[in-house]
Amino acid sequence: MEKAHDVLIRNLGEHTKLAAEDVAEIRALTFTQRDFAPNEDFIRQGDEPEHSALVVSGMVARYHLLGSGRRQYLAFHLSGDLPDSQGLFIDQMDHALCALGPATVAFIPHRELFIAFRRRPTFGQAVWRETLRDAAIFREAITNNSARPMQARMAHLCCELFYRARVAQLVRGNRCRVPISLTQLGETLGMAIATVNRTLAELRRTGTMDLREGELIVLKWRELQRLGDFNPAYLHLKPQLVR
Amino acid sequence: MEKAHDVLIRNLGEHTKLAAEDVAEIRALTFTQRDFAPNEDFIRQGDEPEHSALVVSGMVARYHLLGSGRRQYLAFHLSGDLPDSQGLFIDQMDHALCALGPATVAFIPHRELFIAFRRRPTFGQAVWRETLRDAAIFREAITNNSARPMQARMAHLCCELFYRARVAQLVRGNRCRVPISLTQLGETLGMAIATVNRTLAELRRTGTMDLREGELIVLKWRELQRLGDFNPAYLHLKPQLVR
DNA sequence: CGTCTTCTTGACCCTTTTCAAGCGCAGTGG
């Protein structure tokens, strides 16, 4: 199956200019692909990673597991993302990864990646950049969950997901798949499930956006952006066409 | 002045085994050193970085600036840290850096770093690792500010600062310098300044720790660790001796 | 000695959490 390579090349190309040789090097990588059921874990806290994951389709989440059993979701990943590129130089995973809805993930041995990095430093830098973009998204999450009121948090998260989905060409019309439950939204944004519901209801009421049945519909993009104080600069992508 | 090289080598050595050639390569780097006053910015949001910073002494902070003028502090850095290694492959800074107390920072051109990375890939990987540890700290901050009650947040932050200070050999007895104001603590942990004060007063009252006049004193380390649900694994350092 | 900033504390109010109950739907097994 060619798709794993395609989505990776597409994604890295969003921020790094890849030479034909880099593309060839990536196409030579051997991926092992696997399908996961919703909420199925594929990397656990404490694992010692020897492979890197690549989201081929569906959505994937990273989360911390707290002593109380509560989860804290940290980030979400769409097709083309390397959700555990962070594990490349790390002894033990400090967080877990799971499929959000049904998802297809491809794995590649670190060993093989390191060889490719040596042969094509640009490829290595592209992956490094990828990890830095990840970090920028984390920073924004700190700010979002610490400094913004509830509605703004929700709006910001949805802006980010929608924007990234558009870049990954996963938006059709004004909607994209976001197979996430209210409980998970709460564990992402640090709010109680009741508040999640009421916040979503309010955004629905004002006709700004609608998130239900695993689908996000953005009705007033600029308004949503304003509410969430969303500025996509932190995603460090090539400027995108915004409606 | 040799100190800049020393602290960098010490810091990278905490997680990466450097060969003599790597150390020599680092020693050959030309740093431009500068002193900064408390709260002085040295990198601003929107800057296009051409240099990397290295904290030589003192403490440095990274923050987001919100539309309202409020700041959200994202991370703190001690001597040896490369607080904007994130800027290496990034077009525009999405956050600012400032000195917390008086601080000395050394700068090195990206160009020179890239050359050194090519000559000594291990050095490049060490810096990459450094950026990944940064990201792990961000992740922990998301969890801290989203999922933990106020006292635990404070305890966790102080545990992290104290632990890292110890690794950087900045702890003497049970105390270390942390030149941070209540306002800044509030803008770090996402709490109102009154709450910051009350939380600190409570920790002081129970004799767990004391943070005042720019100095952190840890009186009951294990208790503080328990309160803050602090597990240093996420720092990805070599196991440290803990009292 | 006065002024400014930072810290401290109290009182009040409001947002959000918690708790509880009900609804709708999908899957299961009688």
Add this chain to the structure above:
DNA sequence: CCACTGCGCTTGAAAAGGGTCAAGAAGACG
């Protein structure tokens, strides 16, 4: 085919925790 069950969503009412506001104390600095 239809209870039964479990899960996720919805909503209301009560409770709590933290935010806001205001005023005073304690230093720091000129």
